[in-house]
Amino acid sequence: MKTKLLFALLIAFSFKSFSQTFNYDNYRDFVLAKYESDFKKHYNKKSNLLVKNGIIHIFIDDKGNPIETGIPTTATEKNTYKIHLITDTQTESTEIFEFSVQGEYKPTLNIQNETDVEPLGFDGGEPSLKEYVYATVGPFxxxxxxxxxxxxxxxxxxxxxxxxxxxxxxxxxxxSISTGLFMTTLQNPSNIKESTNSNGETTLIADDVNTRGIVALNAVFYPKGRSFLFPPSGGIFSPERFGILVGTQIDKDQFENFIGGIQFDFARGGSVAFGAHYGRRNTISGYDKFDFGNEKFEGNIDTDIVKEWNVGFFIGANLDLRIFGQLFKATE
Structure with a gap:
């Protein structure tokens, strides 16, 4: 009889102990239930991070294991961080969890004192899960x-x-410094020669009589700043994607061709740019816009080719030289 009673007590004790043990699924369900809306709106499956208003939320259980989200290995100077520790009331009644952080802060350490630490709740009954939300820290x-x-x-x-x-x-x-291949509407006829048109009249032929391509070296200013270890964030109209570009053509006439405009980053190091091209170009004296290969030329080719400053429109693709350097090093 005593043996049966002892056996029954052991079973009851084991069942109660088992019922008080929480596993990863319990922690995960607790987090997803409490932050359901945030996970739907702000969780990125590719990076495995929940980032809301620039704050990276990190969920940890009382054994130090990440819950549902990962822990980033690299972040940006714009990010701040909030650590969520999930434990249970039974463990919390006997143990203290201490959070500390070390790092450099710029311009200053920003700690938002929003710590949500509930009072002790374990009264000897069934333990339940609870959360410590530590102060938001950063940027670093x-x-x-x-x-x-x-x-x-x-x-x-x-x-x-x-x-x-x-x-x-x-x-x-x-x-940043970049190089770009652009199409420009600023015509600059080169290698100008006399020829004969279909009517047997003297005309002029030349290269680059219509739109032409140029290679430019550019400096880009990002008002909002960019981290080139990460692709641009935000939507298509995010201010982080836009920069102000100025540059000059890479050739012997670099001091005769200047560009200025707006750059839009579509990828890490890759962008499109457009704007105004101000340059010095060849024109035919006495003609508003000479029609090369067709229009009759009655001047002197040695004296009637003159240089004039004018404005055109450019558009094209741009590559950040910092990214190009990293790609080149990766192939070594």
Whole structure:
């Protein structure tokens, strides 16, 4: 009889202990239920991150394991961070979780004191899951390290580091150097020669009598800043994607061809640009717009080819030289 009673007590105790044990699925369900709306709107499957209003949310269980989202290895100077620690009331009644962070801050460390730490809730009954939401920290430069320690309430010196991670912070640039291949409407006839048209009249023929292509070296200013380790973020009209471009043609006439306009980044290091092309070009004196190959020429080719400054329109593709350098190094 005593043996049966002891066996029954062991079963009951084992069942109760098992019912008080939480696994990864329990933690995950807790997080997804509480932050359902945020995961639908702000979770990126490709990066495995939940980023809301520039804040990277990191969910950790009381053993240091990430929950549902990952922990970034690299972030930007614009990001701030919020750590969510999920534990249960039984564990929380006997242990303390301490969060600390080390890093460089620019311009200043911004800590939003929004810590949501509920009072002790375990009363000896069934434990339940609860959440510590630590203060938002950042932004950082270079790198930063966050650590969570687990300590006994009755012996704080008895501590265990459950997680420590270092996140590298990519530098934000406001100026980049790029090279571009552009189409311009600013005609600049070259290699001009006399010829005969279909009517037997003297005319002129030349290269580049219509639109032409130019290769340019450009400087781009990003008012909002860019990190070239990441593709541009935001929608198609995100300010981060736009820069102000100025440049000059790469050839012997670099001081006779200048461009200025707007650049739109569609990928990391890749962009399209458009704007005005101001340059010095060959014109035929006495003609408003000479029709090469057709119009009759009655002047002197040695004296009637003159240089004039004018404005045209350009559009084309641009490649950031910083990205080009990284691609070149990767092939070595």
């Amino acid at each position: 430069t270079t790198e930063f390290t966050f650590t969570i320690k687990r300590k006994k309430r009755d012996d704080p010196s008895n501590e265990t580091v459950i997680i420590t991670r270092t996140i590298n912070v990519a530098k934000t640039y406001h100026v």
